[in-house]
Amino acid sequence: xxxxxxxxxxxxxxxxxxxxxxxxxxxxxxxxxxxxxxxxxxxxxxxxxxxxxxxxxxxxxxxxxxxxxxxxxxxxxxxxxxxxxxxxxxxxxxxxxxxxxxxxxxxxxxxxxxxxxxxxxxxxxxxxxxxxxxxxxxxxxxxxxxxxxxxxxxxxxxxxxxxxxxxxxxxxxxxxxxxxxxxxxxxxxxxxxxxxxxxxxxxxxxxxxxxxxxxxxxxxxxxxxxxxxxxxxxxxxxxxxxxxxxxxxxxxxxxxxxxxxxxxxxxxxxxxxxxxxxxxxxxxxxxxxxxxxxxxxxxxxxxxxxxxxxxxxxxxxxxxxxxxxxxxxxxxxxxxxxxxxxxxxxxxxxxxxxxxxxxxxxxxxxxxxxxxxxxxxxxxxxxxxxxxxxxxxxxxxxxxxxxxxxxxxxxxxxxxxxxxxxxxxxxxxxxxxxxxxxxxxxxxxxxxxxxxxxxxxxxxxxxxxxxxxxxxxxxxxxxxxxxxxxxxxxxxxxxxxxxxxxxxxxxxxxxxxxxxxxxxxxxxxxxxxxxxxxxxxxxxxxxxxxxxxxxxxxxxxxxxxxxxxxxxxxxxxxxxxxxxxxxxxxxxxxxxxxxxxxxxxxxxxxxxxxxxxxxxxxxxxxxxxxxxxxxxxxxxxx
Amino acid sequence: xxxxxxxxxxxxxxxxxxxxxxxxxxxxxxxxxxxxxxxxxxxxxxxxxxxxxxxxxxxxxxxxxxxxxxxxxxxxxxxxxxxx
Numbered sequence: 127x128x129x130x131x132x133x134x135x136x137x138x139x140x141x142x143x144x145x146x147x148x149x150x151x152x153x154x155x156x157x158x159x160x161x162x163x164x165x166x167x168x169x170x171x172x173x174x175x176x177x178x179x180x181x182x183x184x185x186x187x188x189x190x191x192x193x194x195x196x197x198x199x200x201x202x203x204x205x206x207x208x209x210x211x212x213x214x215x216x217x218x219x220x221x222x223x224x225x226x227x228x229x230x231x232x233x234x235x236x237x238x239x240x241x242x243x244x245x246x247x248x249x250x251x252x253x254x255x256x257x258x259x260x261x262x263x264x265x266x267x268x269x270x271x272x273x274x275x276x277x278x279x280x281x282x283x284x285x286x287x288x289x290x291x292x293x294x295x296x297x298x299x300x301x302x303x304x305x306x307x308x309x310x311x312x313x314x315x316x317x318x319x320x321x322x323x324x325x326x327x328x329x330x331x332x333x334x335x336x337x338x339x340x341x342x343x344x345x346x347x348x349x350x351x352x353x354x355x356x357x358x359x360x361x362x363x364x365x366x367x368x369x370x371x372x373x374x375x376x377x378x379x380x381x382x383x384x385x386x387x388x389x390x391x392x393x394x395x396x397x398x399x400x401x402x403x404x405x406x407x408x409x410x411x412x413x414x415x416x417x418x419x420x421x422x423x424x425x426x427x428x429x430x431x432x433x434x435x436x437x438x439x440x441x442x443x444x445x446x447x448x449x450x451x452x453x454x455x456x457x458x459x460x461x462x463x464x465x466x467x468x469x470x471x472x473x474x475x476x477x478x479x480x481x482x483x484x485x486x487x488x489x490x491x492x493x494x495x496x497x498x499x500x501x502x503x504x505x506x507x508x509x510x511x512x513x514x515x516x517x518x519x520x521x522x523x524x525x526x527x528x529x530x531x532x533x534x535x536x537x538x539x540x541x542x543x544x545x546x547x548x549x550x551x552x553x554x555x556x557x558x559x560x561x562x563x564x565x566x567x568x569x570x571x572x573x574x575x576x577x578x579x580x581x582x583x584x585x586x587x588x589x590x591x592x593x594x595x596x597x598x599x600x601x602x603x604x605x606x607x608x609x610x611x612x613x614x615x616x617x618x619x620x621x622x623x624x625x626x627x628x629x630x631x632x633x634x635x636x637x638x639x640x641x642x643x644x645x646x647x648x649x650x651x652x653x654x655x656x657x658x659x660x661x662x663x664x665x666x667x668x669x670x671x672x673x674x675x676x677x678x679x680x681x682x683x684x685x686x687x688x689x690x691x692x693x694x695x696x697x698x699x700x701x702x703x704x705x706x707x708x709x710x711x712x713x714x715x716x717x718x719x720x721x722x723x724x725x726x727x728x729x730x731x732x733x734x735x736x737x738x739x740x741x742x743x744x745x746x747x748x749x750x751x752x753x754x755x756x757x758x759x760x761x762x763x764x
Numbered sequence: 765x766x767x768x769x770x771x772x773x774x775x776x777x778x779x780x781x782x783x784x785x786x787x788x789x790x791x792x793x794x795x796x797x798x799x800x801x802x803x804x805x806x807x808x809x810x811x812x813x814x815x816x817x818x819x820x821x822x823x824x825x826x827x828x829x830x831x832x833x834x835x836x837x838x839x840x841x842x843x844x845x846x847x848x
Contacts, residue, residue, distance in 0.1 A: 534804035541828045545797045546804055570800035573783065724783035731780070737812075739805035 128187070128201045129154035129175040130273065131290045132252050134261040134336050135281025136169055147173035150283075150290040156459075157201070157286060157632045163188055165197050169281075170254045170261060172199040177635055179203070179485055181225030182382045188254075191231045192222070195256045198234075200227050201286050202249030202271045203639070205377040210244060234262075239333060242346050246377070246645055250328070252284060260337035267347045268492075268643055269317075269330025269619030272628055276325040282336055287629075288322055288461050292759070299759035300324070301752070303582050306719060309463050310748055311569045311588040314620025316595065321462035321755065330619045348597065349615050350652065351607035357655040367650060368672040374644035375401040378488055385639065386411040386484040388475070389439065390689060391427030393666060393673060393682060394490025394499070398641050400676040402488055403435045411484060414441045415475045421531060422690055427681055434678055442478040444471040446692055446699035454704060454754050459633040460625040461759070463752040465568065465744045468691045469625045476634040485637060491627060492642030495614045496651035497666040498606060498659035499686060504528055505547065506560035506609050507660065512549035522549060528663075530685065534739070557593055557600060560609035565589055571745035574720050574728065592616065606656040626689075693743040694732040697750070701733060708753040717756045720749055769818075770839050776813050777835065781806060792836040797829065807832065814838070820845050 131150040138146055147164040151173045155162075158175025165172045165188040174187040180203065188199045204210070207226035214232045215221065221228055226247070233241040234253060239262065248270035253262040263284055265273050275284040278296050285291050292299055300323040305315040318326040328334055331347035360366075375398055379385050387399040389412040403410040412432055417423040425441065432439035452470040460469060479487055494500045505528060512521040522543035529535050535543065544550060552562045575583075592612075600608060623640075631638045641647070651659070654668065661667035670682050697705060707713060709729050714722035732738050732746045774790065781801040782788045796802045802810065810832060811822045831841040 532804070534808055537808060537824060537827065538804055539825065539828045541830070542797075542804070542807060545829055545833075566800060567803055570803070573785070573788075573800075721783075721785065724785055727779070727783040731783075737805065737809050739809070740803050741800075741806070 128177055129157035129286040129290070130173075130199045130201045130250060130252055131285040132170070132172040132199060132261075133281055133283045133294075134170050134254075135279070137279045137281030138169075138171060140166070140168075143171045146294065147171050149293045150285055151175045153289045153293060154285070154287055156635055159635050161186060165190070165199075165254070167197070167254060167256055170256075172197055172252055172254055174199040177485060177637060179381050179383055179637060180207075181223055181227070184223035185225035185227055187227060189223075189225070189227050189231065191235060192220075196231050196235060197254040197256070198227060198231055198251055200230060200249060200251035201273075202247055202251070202266065203637070204229055204245050204247035204249065205380060205639075205644075206244075206246040208377075208380065239335075239346070242333065248640070248643070250286060258337060260335060262333060262335055263328055264333040264346070265328045265330055267331045267645055267648070268349075268614065268623070270623050270628065270638070270640065270643065272624060273328040274320065274325055275328060275334070280339070282341065284328075288320065288325055289458075289759075291325055297325075301719065301756060301760060303579055303719070304586060304588075306463060306579075306752065307572070307583050307586060308588045308591075309465065310572050310575075311565055312592060312620075313465055313568065313617060314625075315462065316588070316591060316616065317620065322759070330615075349611060349648070350597070350599070351603045351611065352653060353599070353602045354604040354607075357604070357653075360654070360658075363654060363658060364668060364671045367647075367668055370644070370647050370650055371397070371641060371672065372401055372405075374641040374647055375488065376405045378639040378641050378644075379406055381486055383485050384408075384411065384483075385486045385488065386413055386479060386482070387437075387488040388412070388490070389414045389428050389431055389437075390490065391424030391431065391681070392490065392684075392687065393669065393677060394493035394642065396431045396490075396677045396681050397493075397669070397673045398488050398490050399431065399437065400435060400673075401641070403437055404676075410435065410437045411482065412437045412439045413475060413479050413482070413484075413487065414439065415471050416441050416443045417471070417691070418443070418445050419692060419695075422692065424687060427684065430678060431681060440478060440482060442474055444474050444691070446696040448474055449691060449696035450700055450702040450705075453702070453750070454758070455633070456630060457751050457754040458758050459629045461629070461755075462625075463748055463755050464621075464625055465571070465748045465751075466691070467693050467696055467747055468689060469630045470696075471691045472626055473630040473633055476631045476636040479636050480634040485635065486639055487631075487636060488639050488641060490642065491622060491638070491640045492618070492647075493666065493669060495610060495618050495622075496642055496648060497669045498610060498656075499666045499669075500613060501528055501686065501688065502560060502564060502613070503606060503609055503660055504663050504665060505563070506605065507663065509547050509549045509552070509559075509563075510554060510605070512544055512547070513552075513554065516544070516550035522547075524663075531687065557596055557608065558589055558612070560605065561612055567740055568744055570741040571748055573741075574724050574745050574749060576719055576721050579719050604656050606660055607652070694738045694746040697746070698733045698738075704754075705750070708750060708757065713753055713757075717753060719752055725749055766839065766843065769842060770835060772817060773835055773838050773842075776810075776817070777801065780809060780813070790835070792839075793834050795829075795833050797833055810838075814842065818842050818846070
């Protein structure tokens with residue numbers, strides 16, 4: 127795990143190249159504290175920061191092939207590098223190192239850009255092909271590893287994190303109002319858009335080729351599903367899934383340093399930890415978060431799983447004060463406004479892993495997207511069920527069973543429940559049907575946008591832009607697969623793998639590894655019939671079957687508890703020193719994005735009353751994080 | 765009396781659900797749900813306000829959009845409860 131930075135173009139004078147690249151990578155030292163390097167070849171510059179995990183002694187980057195024609199700066203892991211290396215050696219290729227990095231160089235030399243399809247791993251890299259004088263940027267299928275770019279004149283600059291781009295003279299931070307609207311609607315900007323005006327993300331599964339003065343960007347992989355009319359039941363699916371996950375976990379234990387595992391207390395991380403504990407001879411180390419509040423804490427289940435596996439288990443307790451204390455640092459790492467505090471406890475967890483001497487951890491991320499674990503999938507099915515008989519007094523009560531952890535729902539009448547969830551009101555042929563209630567409830571927080579921002583946004587509709595980005599065959603997919611596509615393609619890379627994943631792990635130099643996001647598992651899950659994933663209202667049906675005899679039945683059968691953290695309560699419990707300044711009338715007015723009078727009332731309500739609603743929580747965390755973003759990044763431009 | 769009650773309800777909604785924005789359109793018959801002014805917690809806030817302000821208990825079966833989803837409906841509901 128590492129950091130990439132570089133440029134391609136005439137805008138960097140040769141005498142300035144070394145200093146510029148050093149400055150860019152210095153901002154990324156948390157991603158790669160073990161080593162650094164630069165490579166300059168005329169108009170091309172590559173830089174690297176290294177977290178040494180595979181090929182400890184000989185994995186220095188940027189790395190060249192023997193001819194010095196190909197040079198790569200790469201962030202990530204290729205988990206099937208052992209098999210690829212053997213194949214390449216059998217074809218007569220000679221290797222100088224034991225690293226997975228060199229495998230990419232040889233594979234590119236052998237197959238060109240098609241080599242990406244052979245890679246089973248998480249990666250973002252820049253490859254300089256001196257023969258063709260072309261720069262190639264590429265990113266893994268689902269967007270585990272980040273890669274950003276911008277242009278100044280005719281020169282392209284790129285880096286693993288945006289803060290490195292901000293060290294380039296002339297590139298300044300300015301909050302993109304349309305990105306803010308997308309965050310306050312969809313939870314994340316729609317790639318390639320980022321929170322920074324003029325700075326783009328290379329979308330997941332995409333590559334960029336810069337050659338002969340032209341820039342071409344295209345998808346090399348896309349998530350897809352079979353037509354609704356073309357799905358057949360499979361009798362051997364449980365066994366196949368178990369074998370796939372077993373192998374996906376096994377190859378993700380490949381490292382020259384110990385690999386640990388997160389243990390949340392839910393099915394997904396328990397399953398992965400069980401497979402890992404079985405696959406490795408030495409005792410596995412597992413790590414967990416616990417919370418002071420009962421509604422967020424899962425310690426009991428974590429202890430049960432740790433005891434079952436006999437692992438060496440370590441827990442860190444996250445108090446409300448930890449969340450508000452860590453929040454500014456989290457915003458600096460995630461580099462955008464967020465609507466939930468959930469990334470903050472995960473930053474504390476990755477610090478625990480680092481302090482325990484572990485550099486890489488397995489997690490259960492991806493299972494909820496691939497096997498329909500999230501409540502939103504069940505909610506959409508239930509809304510359709512209610513919509514078929516709108517007068518039913520019984521059906522809407524099922525929403526209360528769906529969300530037992532939301533006390534506000536438990537006292538509501540069937541009429542209100544149906545209205546809250548739009549049951550019967552939303553058009554069932556709407557491509558975003560599954561997500562409409564979430565988008566509506568999130569958008570309510572835009573009430574706090576300033577009149578100036580509202581004027582600038584005009585009639586912009588983030589959901590319309592999202593709809594315009596859907597693939598042409600989307601309408602032929604089963605409704606569950608449509609909902610899964612929205613989660614997997616947008617929220618997974620845009621929020622889960624970034625704000626709750628890479629960015630808060632790498633903040634403490636920890637590499638996350640995700641067996642469920644093995645491309646073989648992704649393809650397998652996409653091909654399953656919806657009923658094998660969401661069986662009635664039972665989520666992750668096939669995964670529960672595959673986990674039998676490895677995970678205690680009590681954990682398999684426990685109601686789904688989504689990972690959440692205290693939001694505005696975290697600030698109310700222990701108001702941090704920075705809050706007064708961040709939300710002051712002057713700071714709000716200076717930022718220009720929010721209505722200062724409304725924010726003042728929101729602050730008083732959230733901090734001094736006990737009635738913060740979903741909308742209040744969303745707005746409060748969104749406003750605080752936006753103000754911290756402005757203070758962290760755009761103040762530099764002052 | 766009805767005017768005072770309506771003004772009090774309106775003031776509560778502006779203060780708590782519009783955070784003081786009295787420029788926001790708020791006709792008497794505007795749906796609070798359809799216009800994203802309240803969510804499930806907001807309804808319970810509204811119920812708490814009515815019980816405290818008007819001095820009667822709102823039964824669970826009365827927590828329905830027909831009684832609470834607009835200023836006009838809240839006013840009619842409060843009046844009906846007072847008449848009992």
